[in-house]
Amino acid sequence: MNPQHPSINPECLVFGSLNLDLVATTPRLPQPGETITGDRFSMVPGGKGANQAVAAARLGVATAIVGRVGGDNFAEILVESLQSAKVQTDRLLKDPAIGSGVAMITVEQSGENTIAVIPGANGRVDETDVDRLAEVLPTAKVLLLQLEIPLAAVEAAARRAKQAGVTVILDPAPARSDLPDSLYPLLDWITPNETEASQLTGIRVHDVEAARQAAMELCRRGVGRAIVKLGAKGVVCCSKDETIAIPAFPVEAVDTVAAGDAFNGAIAAAIVRGFSLQETLIYGAAAGALSATKAGAQPSLPDRPTLEAFLRKR
Structure with missing residues (x-):
């Protein structure tokens, strides 16, 4: 698709999903077959690929995304x-045969929600x-991947990037347990949260020690570095040579929906x-913490001056 800004050689590439979140806020979640009147409706750009x-x-790294949008108005x-x-965005494909990705979200006042993703x-x-x-891999330093596109394409992209x-x-999200053994050795970094690490490894991740065990298991499968994100408990990173634990930055969380995406984008920038x-x-931990202090996905992602000011204060 035609870029709004002149393209320069991207240092960070993202291969992944774009969704439009259709969010309805209601007093409570409707029961099956029930119609209720909602309070608000919003359309929020999202998708883990786009968010990352x-x-x-926003952290000042020349970034390009490769993926698809549909032949509808949501694409714009x-x-x-x-x-x-x-x-x-010049390497996004507009696919006229189908609509763009959509997440239909109903949120009640308590924060409970139901989500249907198309x-x-x-x-x-x-x-x-x-x-x-692959045409832009020669100029890039980092490729970010997630699991909201077909797994075969994710593995093919990882293989081409590794060769380059x-x-x-x-970022192994949404959580799944069936990643092929052939994918792990292609990964320099993997960044699951507690739920994702548990599903990938079969280890119940509930504290720092369990996170370390899960991260070591992912390294045993061939990953260069495994980071397990523990929310308020911080992050644990393991490689074959070392283990590092970083405590979380204490913040007053408002909405954690894009904290993981902020973390991954910041890791790539670093x-x-x-x-x-x-x-x-x-x-990465600081970016995730800052993201949690604002509502929404992309609106909550910090820019470089904000993140660096946050780090200086701490």
Whole structure:
């Protein structure tokens, strides 16, 4: 799709999903067959791929996204949101045969919600999209992947990036337990939260020690570094040589919906800038904490001045 801003060689690439979240706020969740009157409705650009692209771009890294939108009006909203954050969108494919990805969300006053996700164009990402990605891999330093597009395309993208010498980061979300053994050795970093780490490894992750065990198991499968995100308990990172635990930054959380995406975007930005491992983990943890202090997905993702000011105060 045509870029709003002139393209420069991207240092961070994101291969993943774009969704439009259709959010209805209601006094309570309707029962099956029941119609109730809601309070508010909003349309919020999201999708883990798009969120992570915005997160990295707001931190000042030249970022491009590769994926698909549908042949509908939602596509314009999704692309404009990316372009407003200076994410390069010229390698997005508009697929006229299907609609854009959509998440239909009902949220009651207590915060409980129901979500129905229609993958739309995201579900049709395939080897041809990987070919578009491969054209820009030679200039990139980092590739961010998630699991809201077909797994075969994720693995193919990781393989091509590995061959090109690009650092590969996988956020294994949504949670699943069936990642192929062949994928792990292609990953330089994997960043599950507690639920995802538990599903991937079979280890019940509930504290720092269990997180360390799960991270070590992921490294045993061939991952370079495994980071387990523990929310208010911080993060644990293991490689074959070392283990580092970083405490969480205490903040008053409002909405944690994009905290993981903020973390991954910040990790990518830190790698591009050549930060040490400890600096990278701190940068990611701070971005995740800041994101949790604001409502919404992309609106909550911090920019570089805000993040660096937050770190200076601490």
